[in-house]
Amino acid sequence: MKAMGERTEPSKGRVEETPRTREGVPAPAQEATARRGAGMWENLAWSIGPILLGLILTTLALLAVGANPVRAYTVMWKGAFGNAAQFSNVVSSWVPLALASVGLLITFTAGLWNIGIEGQIIMGAIFTAWTARTFDWPAEALIPALFISGIIGGAAWALLAGVLKTYGHVHEIFGGLGLNFVATGVTLYLIIGPWKRAGIASTSGTELFRPAAWLPTFPGGMAVGPIEIAVAVVSLVIVYFALRGTLWGLKLKAIGKNIRSAYWIGISTRLHLLGAFALCGAFAGMAGTVQAIGVWHRLIPAISGGYGYLGILVVLLSGFQAAGLAPVAFFFAAVSKGSVALPLDLQLDSSLGGVLQGIIVLLVILSQGVRARVQRAGASARIDSAVLASPVGPTAAPVEANENPPL
Amino acid sequence: MxxxxxxxxxxxxxxxxxxxxxxxxxxxxxxxxxxxxxxxxxxxxxxxxxxxxxxxxxxxxxxxxxxxxxxxxxxxxxxxxxxxxxxxxxxxxxxxxxxxxxxxxxxxxxxxxxxxxxxxxxxxxxxxxxxxxxxxxxxxxxxxxxxxxxxxxxxxxxxxxxxxxxxxxxxxxxxxxxxxxxxxxxxxxxxxxxxxxxxxxxxxxxxxxxxxxxxxxxxxxxxxxxxxxxxxGQNLAVSARQAIELGAPILEMRDVAVEDYRLRVPNLNLQVCAGEVIGLAGIEGSGQRLFLRACAGLLPPSAGEIWIAGAKMNRQPYHKFLERGVAYMPAGRLEEGLVPGLNLAEHFVLVGRSKDFFINWGAAQSEAQVKIEEYSIHGVPATRVESLSGGNQQRALLALLRPDIDLLLLEHPTRGLDIESTLWVWNQLLERRRRGTAIVFASADLDEILEYSDRILVFSGGRVAQALVAKETSVTQLGELIGGKGL
Structure with missing residues (x-):
């Protein structure tokens, strides 16, 4: 940190064209350190503020409908953390949410809005269900095969969106959205068609899988077991390091920030985009696997649980940082599971949890926008003073106005 | 009225x-x-x-x-x-x-x-x-x-x-x-x-x-x-130019035509040798950019043949051109050259030789520091490129170019720079040329064209004049050609 201050001091003999500082105008380096000092508290305020504001707004909404907010929050807290079984419910919803978010972080890093993640989760679940129904293997062989099936299903579905984008010029939002509907359609077709339960045609789901295909759970009626937790944690760790420490991650980041420059530099942008899709699909597919063999033990129409869309909110709220995914996903899982108890105890709809999640994400994004505005205003004030203090006149060649269209 | x-x-x-x-x-x-x-x-x-x-x-x-x-x-x-x-x-x-x-x-x-x-x-x-x-x-x-x-x-x-x-x-x-x-x-x-x-x-x-x-x-x-x-304005005295020994032909265009939706530039014939500097003069949008893009493989020519270092390059992708020693420095520094949001060290890693999967950030930092000093960039390895001034962005772009380039294509290499930075950029470019790099650059500044080119191609509304020998050319002559007279 100290090095930064030293290095930015203008050293002799260098040609410079930034305006030199004069009295009264802070040198960039000093200014940067000054900003960092205040920055920690400022950062904290900017990230905690919107969450507090979200709670306040939700509280106001509760008061408006005549509910007791304290009781509502108590019920939610107890619903999530009241006993071990309830806590295991939170973790079991954290696993697919974390897997979806970790996948989305990859596509977001590459600058892609992979809305198609829902379909990728569904396809992962469908492939898993097929393997579970087809192979009569012991659990030790079957469960890895089930995860691999989920990976293949999710990755293939994601690659489809990727190919549509890179070769067909179909924007990934539209391609993904379309493929989501197709995936849902395929699930329904399988459930009421080829995989329907003997004797009845019902959309409630397929026959339960054989017990060998069930993920083991912790004893005592817990909803979650060691395998899926390990899968989620390992996925988070791998992606954290891959995005941070590898050339591949850096290339992905460059593509996401400016795909044109990345191409000029010599990065094969198309291949990396496809890779990002496939990897995201792989993680999404695993989320589908967990949903199929860990939660429902069969294929149901709403097998994705909406974790794909919720994952988008998780990534947004974590500020696109891998380290933030696990806690944010946990918070979301707790709110979701906690609000399940609301209708029972308070005759409030459980969608309150969704309201709280949605408001907080909106406020966080809004606060980022406001913050950027505030900082821009500050920055332009600084530039103005630098211009006034600049000893040299306009040195740049006149630029034709159409270089910066005013509109 | x-x-x-x-x-x-x-x-x-x-x-x-x-x-x-x-x-x-x-x-x-x-x-x-x-x-x-x-x-x-x-x-x-x-x-x-x-x-x-x-x-x-x-x-x-x-x-x-x-x-x-x-x-x-x-x-x-x-x-x-x-x-x-x-x-x-x-x-x-x-x-x-x-x-x-x-x-x-x-x-x-x-x-x-x-x-x-x-x-x-x-x-x-x-x-x-x-x-x-x-x-x-x-x-x-x-x-x-x-x-x-x-x-x-x-x-x-x-x-x-x-x-x-x-x-x-x-x-x-x-x-x-x-x-x-x-x-x-x-x-x-x-x-x-x-x-x-x-x-x-x-x-x-x-x-x-x-x-x-x-x-x-x-x-x-x-x-x-x-x-x-x-x-x-008035004619400027052109400084004496050092004679340079030209090497083997690097770029050859044979009856090439390039075009986009509004402009077609036909009949391009040119041979550029190692160590030669070609200036592309003309009002912006007269075909220089199309020409440079064709040389880099970013725009397939609609007719003719493009040869780079003895190999026919028609229909080859941009990456193949890069492999053959071509480098392109576009005018939009933050749009098509640098990646805003990434810092200098990350840029040097991206273009670096190392193909290791894991990045050694320690080594990357010190490598970046060396480059920053060598190219007098006013920043540190952790400086994001968008916070650099235009001149420092240009230095960073030059620092990102590989050492072994045979054909260097530049759009407006010194646009928006002050005189000192301009001289610095050209010293870097001329040093590369001494080592045998052929340089083709477009500029709107006639003095720059006359000062640094060996030969000049004048573009006017898609037409291209015969290559002029720079030291026998006057500003008036260039100005008339740019205005479409005598083409």
Whole structure:
């Protein structure tokens, strides 16, 4: 940190064209350190503020409908953390949410809005269900095969969106959205068609899988077991390091920030985009696997649980940082599971949890926008003073106005 | 309508794009506005047409001062502009386009619009099908549509921004005929151009801008050399050049044609040898960028053959060109060269030799530090590129170039830089050239072209002159060629 201050001091003999500082105008380096000092508290305020504001707004909404907010929050807290079984419910919803978010972080890093993640989760679940129904293997062989099936299903579905984008010029939002509907359609077709339960045609789901295909759970009626937790944690760790420490991650980041420059530099942008899709699909597919063999033990129409869309909110709220995914996903899982108890105890709809999640994400994004505005205003004030203090006149060649269209 | 602009000033940041411009256009005349890139013509015309606001100065119509804040208001006062790239709606039909901008109530009056369109078409002898889509029209036909649209809105002063770029000769003849007819009807025409011949053929009076100021005004008849003098200023002494031993041919173009949707540059024949510097002169958008892109494999030529270091490269992708030792430095530093949001160290890792999967950030930091010192970049490895000044971004781009480049293609390598930075950049480039790199660069600065090139290719509206030997070329000669004289 100290090095930064030293290095930015203008050293002799260098040609410079930034305006030199004069009295009264802070040198960039000093200014940067000054900003960092205040920055920690400022950062904290900017990230905690919107969450507090979200709670306040939700509280106001509760008061408006005549509910007791304290009781509502108590019920939610107890619903999530009241006993071990309830806590295991939170973790079991954290696993697919974390897997979806970790996948989305990859596509977001590459600058892609992979809305198609829902379909990728569904396809992962469908492939898993097929393997579970087809192979009569012991659990030790079957469960890895089930995860691999989920990976293949999710990755293939994601690659489809990727190919549509890179070769067909179909924007990934539209391609993904379309493929989501197709995936849902395929699930329904399988459930009421080829995989329907003997004797009845019902959309409630397929026959339960054989017990060998069930993920083991912790004893005592817990909803979650060691395998899926390990899968989620390992996925988070791998992606954290891959995005941070590898050339591949850096290339992905460059593509996401400016795909044109990345191409000029010599990065094969198309291949990396496809890779990002496939990897995201792989993680999404695993989320589908967990949903199929860990939660429902069969294929149901709403097998994705909406974790794909919720994952988008998780990534947004974590500020696109891998380290933030696990806690944010946990918070979301707790709110979701906690609000399940609301209708029972308070005759409030459980969608309150969704309201709280949605408001907080909106406020966080809004606060980022406001913050950027505030900082821009500050920055332009600084530039103005630098211009006034600049000893040299306009040195740049006149630029034709159409270089910066005013509109 | 008589138009007077008095002492117009406009700043873009530090740049004084219009510096006290006075201009008077009498009604019924065709008034030329000349100047090289960056002279301030477009700024002035955008102020006049309501696109941007002036910082100070007065606009008078028939002696009355006027104010307007948008193109719509300008049109209401009688000032309309035809932009170089037509601002129309290609997926809509001719009639739909013609209807747009009319203010006759909420409901479209298609019948009346159609009648207007037919009347104007027959008046000027245009032949446009009202139902055809604008996307199928040529640039010249789109101009005709735009002229009629503006006239139907009651425009008295028409601004034409480089209207002869991208249209065919018969269409140009037709356009000139139309302009004369409009002037005869009492309309005032402002004709913005850099083509000397067009100005000579058409304009009764020409005002020349240079670096934001009016350098002079001439009345018909005038000569091209008068205009060149006003446009480019006095000749500068060209410094003696070190003789350099040329190596093997690196780039060869054989009857190459390159084109985009509006410009076709045919008959390119050129051989560039190791250690040679070729300057591409011309007003921006005359084909230099197309040429450079073709050399880098970013734009497939529509005819002919491109050879790099003895291999035919037609239909090869950009990455193959990179492998053969070609490097391209585009003009948009943050758009097409650097990645905003990434810092210097990350950039050096991206272009680095290391193909290791895991990045050694410690080594990357120190490598970046070495480069930063070597290239005198005012920053640290953790500095994000968008926070660097333009000159430092340019240094960073140069630092990112591989050491072993055989053919270096540059767009405006020193645009926007001060003199010291410019010299520094050229020292770097000339050092590479001493080591055998062939350099092809485009620049709008004639002094730079004459100073550093061995040979010069002049581009004018898609035509290219025979390569000139730089030391036997004068600014006047270049200026005339750029203006399309003698091509």
């Amino acid at each position: 008589r138009l007077e602009l008095k002492s117009i000033h406009k700043y873009f940041g530090l740049v004084h794009a219009n510096d006290g411009v006075d201009l008077t256009v009498e009604s019924g005349t065709i008034h030329g506005l000349l100047g090289e890139n960056g002279a301030g013509k477009s700024t002035l015309m955008k102020i006049l047409s309501g696109f941007i606001r002036r910082d100070s100065g007065e606009i008078l119509l028939d002696g009355r001062p006027v104010e307007f804040h948008s193109p719509a208001e300008a049109i209401r006062m009688g000032i309309g502009m035809l932009h170089q790239d037509p601002l129309d709606f290609p997926p809509l039909s001719v009639l739909d386009n013609f209807l747009l901008g009319r203010e006759d109530g909420f409901v479209q009056n298609r019948a009346r619009a159609l009648a207007d369109l037919k009347r104007l078409s027959s008046q000027f002898g245009f032949d446009l099908d009202p139902e055809t889509l604008v996307s199928t029209l040529t640039v010249g036909e789109r101009q005709q549509l735009e002229i009629m649209r503006l006239l139907s809105l009651g425009v008295q002063i028409l601004i034409f921004d480089e209207p002869t770029t991208g249209i065919s000769l018969p269409q140009k003849v037709k356009l000139f005929e139309t302009l004369r007819l409009l002037a005869k009807e009492g309309k005032s025409i402002i004709f913005v151009t850099h083509k000397l011949q067009d100005a000579e053929d058409l304009c009764q009076r020409v005002t020349v801008l240079r670096r934001g100021q009016v350098t002079g005004q001439v009345e018909h008849p005038f000569t091209a050399s008068q205009l060149v003098q006003l446009m480019f």
